[in-house]
Amino acid sequence: MGKIFTVILSALALLLSACFQEKENDAKDTSIELSERDLNEIKEEGVVRVVTNYNSTNYFVYKGTPMGYQLELLQEFSNYMGLKLDVTINNDLSTNYRNLKKGAIDIIASNLAATLEKNDGIRFSEPHSFSRQILVQQRYQPDNGNTGNREYNKLIRNQLNLAGETIYVQKESAYAKRLRNLAQEIGDSINIVEIADYEVEQLIGLVASGEIKYTVCDENLARVNLNYYPNLDVETAISFPQKLSWAVRSTSPDLLNVIDNWLISFKKTARYNQIYQKYYLNKRSVHLVDEGFHSIKGGQVSDFDEMIKEESNKFNWDWRLIASLIYQESRFFPKVESWAGAQGLMQLMPGTADRFGVVNPENPRQNIRGGVEFLKWLDERLESRVTDPEERIKFVLASYNVGLGHVLDAMNLAEKYGKDPLVWENNVDYYLLHKSEPKFFNDPVVKFGYCRGEEPYHYVTEILERYEHYKNVME
Incomplete structure (x- = not known):
């Protein structure tokens, strides 16, 4: 009940103060002076500073080994550039965007949906992958007692049926923007609750446990999470395939150019295919999170x-x-x-x-x-x-x-x-x-x-x- 209470309070606060928050965030954004740090400064320091999000696909530690789709891409990029990689983790997109603009980090390496409207000092790279946005809903309540008795839920298949529903998404994510556009398309309201303190996979877990009804995430991540939560349904798309990219400052055009050219070439290699398949398609890899020596679930490095x-x-x-x-x-x-x-x-x-x-x-x-x-x-x-x-x-x-x-x-x-x-x-x-x-x-x-x-x-x-x-x- 603690999680439910927290989420409800967050929802009420965010719904009641949405306009105020939006104005406040806009004011904060305009007050940030964009750093001029670009490729020359990065090369001079010899370090590229990156933030990514901590989840079971992008970045984690398993049996003592740092792993993750984004981490391996970043390692390949830093090796290509001959730079030391300084990785931090933060699942709050608002904080990451601010730190990027201030120059505290150089790249947000995540599954960011590239949009034309992100013109407030942020530029998106060449996509590293593509994915549709998927509605995550619960097919049936988890059967913790293993009784075999399941009560199946009525599922949304038509996007028109989202009218009046409440959907929880990560704050400042492309999912919130897509839902706002979808509300316009269907000509009805959708209650969109943006949660700052929850990462996408945490919201998926809340749907699986029944603490919230719906969330939205990328299809590749949604299908990975079916291995952890078989009671979920991820068959209802709410978008066309979208570009998933990294983000850099608009004042770092040389860095963006290098990233774009590298990604165009690297995506044609067998190494890229190996990394993508390892984290999104390999059944053995997706079950790593179930084991004790995974930093997300087990919290252990070793037996010792x-x-x-x-x-x-x-x-x-x-x-x-x-x-x-x-x-x-x-x-x-x-x-x-x-x-x-x-x-x-x-x-x-x-x-x-x-x-x-x-x-x-x-x-x-x-x-x-x-x-x-x-x-x-x-x-x-x-x-x-x-x-x-x-x-x-x-x-x-x-x-x-x-x-x-x-x-x-x-x-x-x-x-x-x-x-x-x-x-x-x-x-x-x-x-x-x-x-x-x-x-x-x-x-x-x-x-x-x-x-x-x-x-x-x-x-x-x-x-x-x-x-x-x-x-x-x-x-």
Whole structure:
């Protein structure tokens, strides 16, 4: 009843103050000064900042791996551009549009219906896909008792029958606009309730449970959700096929041009087809959300989340960072052993395990405790050199992978060649990466000799990137 009460209150508030809200939002929009950030500024920073929505198709974490249709498209685009991808999640379209205009983000990567009327500082890209808008309604009440007795509802098949009905949609979405146009077309009123705090899939869930009667979403997403809610009906279209696009600022024409050209080419590739089929057509993929290790439903990264939290808290480390490291080391398999003899979740070498009292490296608790203590030991030895905690964690991670001595060598090389020995990216990491070259491993300032630096170089980057994804979706 709590959800129903909340939705009803929201509906009443929004219906009674619709005109006021519209005027207020218009005033807010006109007061926002459009950022001039475009492709040159993005390239200069080396980072493209993107927001997407958190749901079971666009962006989520499954068994420790960040996944999603939009995420994979974004990864392909950022790799093509040679840019670092900074992904955040926000399901509130109003906030996303404001942040886009202000320059806090560069792209809204979602299933946005491209319209000609969005001329308030927003431009839509070449479509990444196409879909009709579908009325989502309940065929029958969910049979939680498995009695087999079902009472089927009368379904709307003719759009004229939407007259006088109340339909809940995401605020500022193309669905609300389409319903307003449809009301004009049928010559009757449709009560449209725009909900700011609910993402499309949450509204679909409310229809499935019977807490609201109708919502609208894209057909491809609607059919994915039939796998989770078989009591739904998604056969009534309320639009022709529409272009689904990304959004950028109108003051970023160069960025838009690059995105458009890339999408035109990329959609012709087998890789694009693979991504689309994986999230919208593959029956195995759509059932991932039913499993415990899905960030949306199960809320777990692994079987060992509680252990990781408990051991990390002893040293005030963020458990999500440790989880990302464990994924990198062992993919959460506690009995794995490397060719070099490293064992367990955190791949402890025998000498390290002995030093930190790990009697049985295959014991998850012991292994995690030993690994975290080793990280703390490394942190203490680097603390007097690299005083910035956020910067120091990169040095600690690299040391965990390749050894503290090689990292100290790379710091000495950075200082010798005029780089900052206390900054990782584009400074110390460069010399660790190239420490396999005779020019560097034979240098007098190097004490620990040859190092194949490619692995620790990517190790730090991948752990921190995954950590950012974990922070997006995990408390």
